[in-house]
Amino acid sequence: MAAARPLVSVIAMESGEATSQSPLPAVFTAPIRPDLVRTIHTNMAKNARQAYAVFYKAGHQTAAESWGTGRAVSRIPRVPGGGTHRSGQGAFGNMCRGGRMFAPTKIWRRWHRKVNLNQKRYAVASALAASALPSLVMARGHRIELVPEVPLVLDDSVESLTKTSKALAVLMAIGAGADVQKVKDSKAIRCGKGKLRNRRYVQRRGPLVIYGNDSGICKAFRNIPGVEVACVDRLNLLQLAPGGHLGRFCIWTKSAFEKLDTIFGTPTAPSTVKRGFTMPRSIMTNSDLNRLINSDEVQSVVRPAKSSTGRHAPLKKNPLKNLGTMLKLNPYAKACRRREVLVSEARAEKLATLRSGKAVGPKKTAEAKALAKGFYGQLIVDSEYQGADYEVFDKWLGNQA
Helix, strand or coil: CCCCCCCCECCCCCCCCCEEEEECHHHHHCCCCCHHHHHHHHHHHCCCCCCCCCCCCCCCCCCCEEECCCCCCCCCCCCCCCCCCCCCCCCCCCCCCCCCCCCCCCCCCCCCCCCCCHHHHHHHHHHHHHHHCCHHHHCCCCCCCCCCCCCCCCCCCHHHCCCHHHHHHHHHHCHHHHEEEEEEECCCCCHHHHHCCCCCCCCCCEEEECCCCCCCCCHHCCCCCCCCCEEECCCCCHHCHHHHHCCCCEEEHHHHHHHHHHCCCCCCCCCCCCCCCCCCCCCCCCCCHHHHHHHHHHHHCCCCCCCCCCCCCCCCCCCCCCCCCCCHHHCCCCCCCCHHHHHHHHHHHHHHHHHCCCCCCCCCCHHHHHHHHHHHHHHHHHHCCCHHHHHHHHHCCCCCC
16 A cells, blocks of 8 residues: 655754655645566666677587598588597587587677566556555665664755765764665675676665755765765666566655656646656555455445355265265165165074084975985995996006906
């Protein structure tokens, strides 16, 4: 939610106390769009790049040719000649020593990006709105614990400063000294090859001083580490949101602060400087959804809450494992299951009886016993292979005298 208070205090340069008040410009109530700021910052930062490429002949400054097939070596082009280690070595390929890189870089790469003007203006307005929220400014890492107010507005006498010592004294008086000290303490040697390419050190960003008229203020603040100056007529998103992160600590002069309504306009009046630009407005005036939903106006017209009904399909259960589901599909399954249980119990009881040595089953009658005994006796006689029917097989059975 953007800042929305009617007046902002104007701080005196020498004492650091409020001397007057100025109305808050409408640009500080613009919607805060981190997604838009990040996208526009990424594209704008590409427009400062300088083309680079490898030498267009690199890796190809030899008359290498492939030896073809049949020589038990790869078909990579090879350096001609003899009498040196270089002859016969592979060339041209990116896998070869002394060869060219894969996809050599060219200077006609698409380095720059066109950025929609209206989106740039929207992103700047969003970055300005974010700079008025202490929570976002502190989240970005700025030390503003001793700053009396955000946005911080100074009287116009600061624009006539020409000495860096006096500018530094002003920053100390308004409570911004801790942020400047943070920048000094953060200076370190850059990682990687950049330290060899005229960008040896890295450090954090400090306050951004925005002025209306340059009467020496640029000269006074330009040599303080981390402190940057910008004219209110030429605000740059790369300075208002370094790295695409909202919440830059901005120090305004009174003339610059009062000029914002003329530059960016208001929700009711378009800008007189930026042609065709109207201040963006939030879709929701109040973004507190809980307060909106629970308000009397909304609760008086909404219908009662519905009872929870099964919206999803019922959980499918396996009828082979779930008896209740099986009974819905086959009611006879209960009788089958009962019969299986009874048969199993009977079988277990029978086995237990057999293990104890008792006879199981119905008892045989005397006639059945006599018939079985006669059958068994005849079976014994037949198994001795005797009689006229078995004389032919005497030689096979070894009974020959």
